[in-house]
Amino acid sequence: MFKKALSLSAILTIVCFLAPLPVYAYLDPGSGSYLIQIIVASLAGFGYLVRANWKQIKTRFFKKAKNEAEREKNKSAS
Amino acid sequence: MRQKEKKIRARLETSSFRDPGGFVFYLDGQPYRQINQKSKQNFDLLTNSGLYQDLAGKGLIASHAEVSNKFAVTKDAYKIIKPQIIPFISYPYEWSFDQLKDAALTTLEIQEIALSYNMSLKDASAYNIQFIGYRPIFIDTLSFEKYREGQTWTGYRQFCQHFLAPLALMSKKDPRTNLILRDFIDGIPLDLTSQLLPNATKFDLSLLTHLHLHSLNQKRMAEKKINKSKYRMTRFQMLSLIGNLKSTIEKLKMNHFKTEWQEYYSFTNYSDKATEQKELLLKNFLNQPRPKFVLDLGANDGRFSQIACQNGAYTIACDIDPLAIEKSYLEAKRNKNSRLLPLIIDLTNPSPSLGWASVERKSFNQRAKVDCVVALALIHHLAISNNLPLPMIAEYFAGLGDNLIIEFVPKEDSNVKILLQNREDIFTEYSKEGFEKAFQLFFNILGRENINESKRILYLMKRK
Numbered sequence: 001m002f003k004k005a006l007s008l009s010a011i012l013t014i015v016c017f018l019a020p021l022p023v024y025a026y027l028d029p030g031s032g033s034y035l036i037q038i039i040v041a042s043l044a045g046f047g048y049l050v051r052a053n054w055k056q057i058k059t060r061f062f063k064k065a066k067n068e069a070e071r072e073k074n075k076s077a078s
Numbered sequence: 079m080r081q082k083e084k085k086i087r088a089r090l091e092t093s094s095f096r097d098p099g100g101f102v103f104y105l106d107g108q109p110y111r112q113i114n115q116k117s118k119q120n121f122d123l124l125t126n127s128g129l130y131q132d133l134a135g136k137g138l139i140a141s142h143a144e145v146s147n148k149f150a151v152t153k154d155a156y157k158i159i160k161p162q163i164i165p166f167i168s169y170p171y172e173w174s175f176d177q178l179k180d181a182a183l184t185t186l187e188i189q190e191i192a193l194s195y196n197m198s199l200k201d202a203s204a205y206n207i208q209f210i211g212y213r214p215i216f217i218d219t220l221s222f223e224k225y226r227e228g229q230t231w232t233g234y235r236q237f238c239q240h241f242l243a244p245l246a247l248m249s250k251k252d253p254r255t256n257l258i259l260r261d262f263i264d265g266i267p268l269d270l271t272s273q274l275l276p277n278a279t280k281f282d283l284s285l286l287t288h289l290h291l292h293s294l295n296q297k298r299m300a301e302k303k304i305n306k307s308k309y310r311m312t313r314f315q316m317l318s319l320i321g322n323l324k325s326t327i328e329k330l331k332m333n334h335f336k337t338e339w340q341e342y343y344s345f346t347n348y349s350d351k352a353t354e355q356k357e358l359l360l361k362n363f364l365n366q367p368r369p370k371f372v373l374d375l376g377a378n379d380g381r382f383s384q385i386a387c388q389n390g391a392y393t394i395a396c397d398i399d400p401l402a403i404e405k406s407y408l409e410a411k412r413n414k415n416s417r418l419l420p421l422i423i424d425l426t427n428p429s430p431s432l433g434w435a436s437v438e439r440k441s442f443n444q445r446a447k448v449d450c451v452v453a454l455a456l457i458h459h460l461a462i463s464n465n466l467p468l469p470m471i472a473e474y475f476a477g478l479g480d481n482l483i484i485e486f487v488p489k490e491d492s493n494v495k496i497l498l499q500n501r502e503d504i505f506t507e508y509s510k511e512g513f514e515k516a517f518q519l520f521f522n523i524l525g526r527e528n529i530n531e532s533k534r535i536l537y538l539m540k541r542k
Contacts (some may be wrong), residue, residue, distance in 0.1 A: 031299040032300065033238070035309060037231060038309050039287070041316060042315060043287075044315075
């Protein structure tokens with residue numbers, strides 16, 4: 001699941017920098033507003049992904065760290 | 079061009095000109111919308127994708143019926159639709175905090191649903207939302223466009239200016255800052271918002287990015303061309319942005335201001351018995367003209383407006399106090415009262431006509447034409463606190479409605495005594511006789527009842 005999320009966010013980031021897109025609008029979105037919304041959207045998107053996959057992230061990183069710490073401890077004890 | 083082709087009978091809506099995709103017009107007083115050929119693809123997609131049916135089914139968008147093209151105003155008409163009637167048009171600067179908040183959340187909900195149908199809102203104007211009682215409803219059928227993979231949300235800047243900026247200011251600074259929307263027709267500029275907001279809001283990540291950094295970036299990027307092909311947004315990112323805006327808006331509250339209510343609104347110089355009798359008298363008076371449309375001026379928290387609603391009238395409850403209107407709206411929402419529309423209106427300075435050529439947004443006086451005006455415990459505030467001559471008040475009320483139910487509060491009343499305690503009494507005409515004389519210039523008095531345990535009198539009048 002975590003791998004899936006990671007690859008999904010990688011794909012999303014790559015997609016961000018792909019082919020041009022015409023904008024059909026009668027409103028001027030404003031260049032400042034244009035960029036800031038992409039930044040917020042990316043941050044928020046990342047936030048949602050982390051939250052949605054928090055259990056997996058926790059298991060993967062924290063358990064790994066914990067196991068390594070335990071292994072270190074055992075090594076020094078022996 | 080459009081003017082040349084316009085049929086004589088059709089009257090164009092003065093606020094409907096920014097979007098070349100179509101416009102609203104009136105025929106025999108009934109509103110219609112012309113969909114231009116330019117919008118054919120988007121309008122068809124709205125209907126054929128099922129988005130319109132979904133939104134209308136949920137009560138989020140004003141429903142419409144397609145009518146014959148013989149009503150077309152110009153040659154480039156694709157279709158003519160007849161939208162659902164909105165009983166009273168109101169504007170964001172007349173809404174309380176929670177009204178604006180619910181309007182914002184409705185806009186975001188619509189954008190979320192639209193994305194699931196491969197469509198997107200091309201703008202996010204607060205003027206696209208109207209209220210039917212407590213219920214916010216989206217009125218612009220032409221705001222939907224085909225969603226193109228990778229596009230950003232064109233309405234983002236407008237959403238921040240029309241909704242987030244005023245809500246943040248009302249929540250973090252002062253509930254009266256909603257009035258700034260009156261001066262800025264396209265929402266409150268973000269640089270001004272950023273300056274007015276307390277510095278503490280810079281520690282709130284959402285407000286920091288959507289308002290403060292957004293404003294800085296607008297300044298930094300002003301007049302710079304950006305390569306839009308480089309910066310794209312996925313559907314997931316767009317949904318995340320909408321979700322983030324939603325939670326930002328939901329987090330904004332006015333609790334610290336609301337705590338003052340309990341004390342303030344429990345203060346009244348009426349006994350319970352007198353209040354009950356006043357309610358009964360109002361009910362009896364309302365039964366005579368049986369109005370369908372009531373304007374309750376100085377409605378406070380809408381207690382008496384609800385009686386007009388129960389009597390079957392669609393009632394606009396106006397008050398100068400944003401907290402009173404907030405309370406009234408929340409009460410209407412709790413009771414799912416679709417006949418009560420509370421609005422912040424300062425009667426001594428009602429909403430003017432605004433916008434392009436001063437005709438884009440209509441004044442309160444232009445919109446407020448009702449069957450019956452109710453003005454309870456108000457006359458002393460107008461005549462004494464605001465030095466308004468009684469004949470001028472009578473003339474103004476006569477211009478608003480055919481019938482008038484008005485309470486006269488004499489100088490002997492404890493509330494009037496408070497108003498006069500620190501000033502010279504220059505109000506020689508302010509008496510029961512002076513009041514009747516002034517109002518009889520414009521009205522016939524049909525009923526007159528004393529309110530028990532008080533010195534006040536309730537009148538029923540009919541315009542001459």
